[in-house]
């Protein structure tokens with residue numbers, strides 16, 4: 415193809431000139447020949463030595479692991495288009511048919527996303543009291559501890575030992591925006607502290623409870639990392655703490671079982687305080703069942719409730735959503 419040949423010492427100046435003229439051909443590697451450099455051009459350019467030369471094409475870097483992964487054509491349509499990134503770890507949900515290609519998929523993710531150091535597949539649903547998920551190592555380092563950045567805070571955690579979902583970052587920011595300076599917060603199911611440490615930037619005091627000793631270990635580390643000295647970590651069953659605090663705002667981020675802890679939440683909030691309740695609901699009727707339960711518990715305790723906001727947080731399973739209900743407790 416047509417090329418401009420210039421002495422090496424003029425190369426940078428000429429390259430800029432060719433870009434300015436809009437004639438530098440894209441997608442080709444510049445060639446070096448002894449004391450000369452050859453630039454591929456799209457049309458003749460006056461004032462330069464023109465030659466014919468071959469150039470190697472330089473492909474753009476692939477954006478998705480799906481462009482480089484080697485799997486049989488029949489399973490290719492099953493490749494997930496996204497995966498979670500927690501710190502420098504990737505966690506992907508693979509259908510059964512793709513599990514035997516896990517290593518190839520993991521290697522492809524590492525090749526395309528250089529900041530990722532290890533890839534895991536989800537090995538089942540989040541389960542048990544600690545809400546942990548089994549993980550299957552696919553490629554890269556055999557390490558499950560990482561440092562995740564979210565909403566301006568740093569969170570150290572071990573994805574195999576604690577619950578953490580990066581998909582809740584927007585929801586956490588939403589609660590941060592509602593929080594007012596001077597508030598006392600009670601984070602009933604704090605995990606490694608993504609709500610507690612964030613809200614501590616505005617609140618006066620945050621009580622952060624979790625029953626999983628690993629979660630509280632990382633919570634303590636994250637308090638130090640973020641200098642969130644106004645967070646009080648509490649290890650144990652939240653039932654033992656509830657009622658001993660009087661918070662302006664209570665966070666119930668345990669969607670699977672939050673309905674079982676409504677009594678504790680309402681006893682821990684001051685008159686006029688707000689509870690952020692999470693649950694799961696079917697698409698056709700997201701909130702009714704939860705609302706009924708909230709009203710029933712309030713009635714038992716002789717309290718009133720005022721529903722403030724209801725929203726979908728994220729899809730959870732086919733036609734199921736993780737939902738949030740914010741309500742005020744009137745005592």
Ligand SMILES: C[S@@+](CC[C@H](N)C(=O)[O-])C[C@H]1O[C@@H](n2cnc3c(N)ncnc32)[C@H](O)[C@@H]1O
Nearest residue numbers: 543544577578603604605624625626651652667
């Ligand atoms: C869904 S996770 C949420 C963690 C955290 N809020 C987050 O956003 O990453 C629920 C947490 O509740 C904790 N948990 C479950 N039952 C509990 C209980 N009875 N008392 C205190 N914590 C509990 C689990 O260990 C888990 O860390």
